[in-house]
Amino acid sequence: MARAIATLGIVGTGVMGVGIAQIASTAGLKVRLFDARDGAATDAKERLRATFATLVAKQKIEQGVADDALSRLVPATDIADLADCDLVIEAILEDLAAKRQLIADLENIVAPDAVLATNTSSLSVTAIARACRKPERFAGFHFFNPVPLMRVIEVIPGFHTSAEVTTALLSLAERCGHRGVLAKDTPGFIINHAGRAFGTEALRLVEEGVADFAAIDRILREGAGFRMGPFELFDLTGLDVSHPATEAIFEQFYGDPRYRPSYLAQQRVVASQLGRKTGQGFYNYGQGSPMAKARDALPPMPIPPVWIGRSAHFDTAALIRLVKTLGGRIDEGAASSEGSLILVAPLGDDATTVAYGARLDARRVVAIDLLTASDRHRTLMTTPATDPAFAAAALTLFSGDAAGATLIRDSMGFVAQRVVAMVVNLASDIAQQRIASPADIDDAVRIGLGYPMGPLSWGDSLGPATILRLLERLNALSGDPRYRPSAWLRRRAQLGLSLLAEG
Ligand SMILES: NC(=O)c1ccc[n+]([C@@H]2O[C@H](COP(=O)([O-])OP(=O)(O)OC[C@H]3O[C@@H](n4cnc5c(N)ncnc54)[C@H](O)[C@@H]3O)[C@@H](O)[C@H]2O)c1
Structure with a gap:
């Protein structure tokens, strides 16, 4: 199998089909376009003519490149015109029966060693392959919208897909300037x-x-x-x-x-x-x-002295420096003085749990997120008993420089700790299920979802043990198995390994 891919067929010239045609024709492939709706394939070429003209006008590509790419786009009026294609990608509506019918029809048209692929987002590749006489030639080739900008393609072999087909699609992805990642045929693939x-x-x-x-x-x-x-x-x-x-x-x-x-x-x-x-x-x-919408400025108010609770997880010296920089005074007593704001920095716990565990006066307790606190934004959290005057004072203090501050109600793991921990945990579980390699998961999610970092690298940068602790507290305090730590994460945290470590 695995003939060289020079001519590509695209069936379904909607949003995705057109995007695929753009990158493939730019990469030098001849592209035959077919759509069930009369005139749609010709319209697709016209839309791409306009796209290429815009790219030339913006000096993103040269006129010659655009002319060549456009000359390689050939609308087909009959599906039988795809007979000479080395690969046909279907990007028709997301319907199992329609895709199966189309694949069965295509098998009667293309050469015996031509490759067939589906751009399905949510259907099982193996289930679509049931329509194939030769399922070894069929795989998922999953693009993201908008195709030219989302530079990642998931290659998804079905149960019967041959290794040559998988390899050919991975290298085609690279040829189109996209990162090809290999994913098992599982719900949602990787991204x-x-x-x-x-x-x-x-x-x-x-x-x-x-x-x-x-x-x-x-x-x-x-x-x-x-x-x-x-x-x-x-x-x-x-x-x-x-x-x-x-x-x-x-x-x-x-x-x-x-x-x-x-x-x-x-x-x-x-x-x-x-x-x-x-x-x-x-x-x-x-x-x-x-x-x-601009945020309302906070009215000036007197800030009480700030007593900082001990933290097993964070460097409170840095917090003391921050409070001082913002013009706050530190209450340096062994216990907080009456009237001081009590500032705690939990990891995974809610403010109430910290106040209760350390026997603090909950009316004066405000928690700050030091894990995801940046120089741009700070999250503060109250207990249900926190006096609104202390909450307002904390918000004023921590809004005192260019960074923003947001006050939330009590929550295990604040907002960002929770969300980031879940992102890392889910990626870890995808690795644990061997759906893809850690490197492919990291790149696919970073590129496909536009996250600031790959989720496993993000977990590494915050510390796998930190993420584990967060999830264990979320799991314990909520009683919700949603937060159970992935074995992938737990083992690597316990052994001091990177979340990108295979094995
Ligand atoms: N839109 C996205 O963000 C996105 C992302 C990744 C994958 N996908 C998948 O890509 C596929 C196409 O999605 P889309 O958003 O481009 O859809 P779309 O509705 O924009 O385009 C589908 C095209 O297929 C044509 N069509 C329908 N049935 C056909 C048939 N039997 N034979 C030939 N042509 C037929 C339609 O006329 C239409 O032009 C779906 O499987 C979808 O799940 C979509």
Whole structure:
């Protein structure tokens, strides 16, 4: 098998088919385009003509490159015109029966050693392959939208796919300038699987009343470094797309609570509050960008002395320096003086657990997240007993420089600790299930989801033992097996190994 791939067929010239055609024709492949809708393949070429013209105008590519790429795009009026293709990728609607029918039809058209591939996001590659007489020639070749910018492609062999086909697709991905990653045929493959942690944990925080959408988005964007907050992302993707995807993965993993969808998303789907496309999602898009809203300045107020609780996890000397830099006074007593703000820095525990365990006066306790605190953003958390005057004083103190600060209600693991721990844990579990190599998981998630770091590298940079401790506390305090640490993470944390370590 594995003939050289020079001519590519694309069936389905919608959003994905056109994107695939763009990168493949630019990479030098001849591309035959076919769509069931009359005129759609020709329209696709016209759309690409405009895209190439824009790229030339913006000096992203040279005129000659654009002309060559365009000349390699050939619309087909009959599916039989794909007969000389070395590889055909289907990017038609996401329907098992339709894809099976198409693959069966294609097998009667292409050469015996031609490769067939599906761009499915949510169907099993092996299930589609049931339609093939020669399933060894068929694999998943999963692109991300927008294809030219999302430079990663998952290659997913089905149960019967030959090694030559897998290798050919991986090298084609590289030829198109994308990172090819190898994934087992499992629900969500790598990226859509790993991506469940971010959104579902953010929804969980709202369900628990920890903070509102905007506060969670701000903390994760400014404090944790995500490009976009989860609720901004839901609104961009549309809940009609992301919620069913979460439900499907939850069901395909037989109800594993790690993937549990939220009634909050379901309610919005029912109410047609899908996001940007309906003008209303978690945010209202009626009057300009909701993110542009400036935060209200805090009124000046007297700040009480700050007594800092002992921490087994963080360098409190750095916290003392920060408080002093912000103009705060330190209460240096062995115990806090009456009237001092009590500042604690938990890892995984909520503020109440710390106050209760150390017999602190909960009315004066405010917790600060030192794990994900950055010079850009700080998260503060109260107990249910915290006097609002102390909460306001803490917020004022920690908003005293260029960094922002957000006050949340009591939560195991604040917001960012929880979300990052879940991202790392899910990626660890994908490694544990041997769905992909640690390096492929790390690259796929970083590129495909635009996270600031690969999730396993992120876990390494925060410390596997730190992430383990976080998850153990989340698991213990919530009683929710959603937070059970992956064996991959636990073993590497206990042995002092990197999360990228195979074995
Ligand atoms: N849109 C995304 O973000 C995304 C990302 C990754 C994968 N995918 C997957 O890619 C595939 C295509 O998605 P899309 O968003 O491009 O869809 P789309 O609706 O934009 O395009 C689908 C195209 O397929 C054509 N079509 C439908 N049935 C056909 C058939 N039997 N034969 C030939 N053409 C047919 C339609 O006319 C349409 O032009 C789906 O399997 C989807 O799950 C989509």
